[in-house]
Amino acid sequence: MNVQFKKGVLDLCVLSMLKESDQYGYELANTLSEIIQISDGTVYPILRKLATDGMVTTYLQESQSGPPRKYYRLTGLGKRTLVSLQQEWLTFSKSVNQIVGGDIQ
Amino acid sequence: MTREEYLAAIRSTLQPLPESEINDICSDFEEHFAVGLSQGKTEHEIAAELGDPAAVAETYLDDELEDIGHTMKESAVHAAAVPAVKAPAISAGRPAEGSTRTAGTEKDLTGARLFVIFFNLLFAWWAALSVFGVIISFWGASAALMGGGIAAFAGLAAAPGAWTAVLVLLGIAGITLAIATGILNFFLSKWTVIGCRAYVKWNKKLYNEGF
Numbered sequence: 557m558n559v560q561f562k563k564g565v566l567d568l569c570v571l572s573m574l575k576e577s578d579q580y581g582y583e584l585a586n587t588l589s590e591i592i593q594i595s596d597g598t599v600y601p602i603l604r605k606l607a608t609d610g611m612v613t614t615y616l617q618e619s620q621s622g623p624p625r626k627y628y629r630l631t632g633l634g635k636r637t638l639v640s641l642q643q644e645w646l647t648f649s650k651s652v653n654q655i656v657g658g659d660i661q
Numbered sequence: 662m663t664r665e666e667y668l669a670a671i672r673s674t675l676q677p678l679p680e681s682e683i684n685d686i687c688s689d690f691e692e693h694f695a696v697g698l699s700q701g702k703t704e705h706e707i708a709a710e711l712g713d714p715a716a717v718a719e720t721y722l723d724d725e726l727e728d729i730g731h732t733m734k735e736s737a738v739h740a741a742a743v744p745a746v747k748a749p750a751i752s753a754g755r756p757a758e759g760s761t762r763t764a765g766t767e768k769d770l771t772g773a774r775l776f777v778i779f780f781n782l783l784f785a786w787w788a789a790l791s792v793f794g795v796i797i798s799f800w801g802a803s804a805a806l807m808g809g810g811i812a813a814f815a816g817l818a819a820a821p822g823a824w825t826a827v828l829v830l831l832g833i834a835g836i837t838l839a840i841a842t843g844i845l846n847f848f849l850s851k852w853t854v855i856g857c858r859a860y861v862k863w864n865k866k867l868y869n870e871g872f
Contacts, residue, residue, distance in 0.1 A: 580692075580696075581689055581692060581693055582692070582693050582696040582697065585693065589710070594712075595710065595711060595712025595713075595717070596693070596707075596710045596711045596712065597690075597711035597712040597713075597714070597716075597717035598712065598717065598720070600686070600689045600690065600693075600717070601717065601720035601721050601724060603689075604686065604689075604721065604724070605724045608724075608728065621699050622695055622696050622698075622699030622700075623692060623695040623696065623699070625692060625696065626688075626689065626692060
């Protein structure tokens with residue numbers, strides 16, 4: 557998939573995926589790379605940036621199988637940002653679809 | 662690519678970042694490998710799914726540069742070329758775990774400081790002296806023109822009638838030239854002061870932060 561397309565929306569995708577439940581890096585990466593064609597490694601820089609920007613916090617949790625995992629949780633700022641980004645994206649993508657779909661002459 | 666190879670590749674691209682941050686980032690990938698292995702994947706499969714380590718690592722550098730701003734970009738690029746020179750620590754991550762590369766996290770400023778000192782002693786000092794000399798002599802010339810003009814008017818009373826016109830002309834010419842050159846000198850001096858300030862600022866930056 558086109559790199560330029562992905563760049564702006566992956567933050568939004570990750571935030572959206574964390575909305576329902578906290579997740580650890582591996583499962584986020586796996587789920588996301590199954591839906592959108594990206595490599596798993598792409599997710600980690602995004603998670604780190606979101607943490608630096610205060611959108612998510614992290615905590616370690618033991619697991620029955622394998623090593624302890626670093627979980628990511630949305631912060632208040634992350635939730636508010638997600639709401640406004642969602643709104644922006646829906647409006648924006650609708651407009652782009654109209655143009656690309658040829659509804660506007 | 663094995664787990665070790667992958668992590669080494671990530672590390673080498675992340676070199677410009679502080680050691681603690683590199684360790685922090687690598688621990689995410691170590692976890693990723695560990696979880697993948699516990700689910701029955703091989704190291705090679707996991708590495709392939711993660712994607713090109715250099716490309717992944719560069720994303721961290723780009724993000725970092727965006728955060729610190731443009732000025733740091735040069736030093737990061739410089740640091741990538743010379744492993745001993747590192748960008749200052751930006752964020753404290755997890756403490757370094759069994760680090761073999763704790764030395765050299767401080768940026769080496771010796772070269773930049775020596776350069777500042779010798780550049781000023783050998784070159785800048787003399788350049789500044791000659792520039793100041795030229796400006797002072799210009800002001801002197803303006804003052805002389807002004808003095809001459811005033812003297813010409815002062816001489817009017819004492820001079821015989823035939824010289825009146827010549828003295829008036831000389832007086833006007835002297836004072837006009839004095840004002841014109843004075844204005845030029847004013848701007849020249851102003852620019853010199855601005856230049857000096859910028860130079861001092863540049864010196865300080867170089868001395869404290871290096872190239």
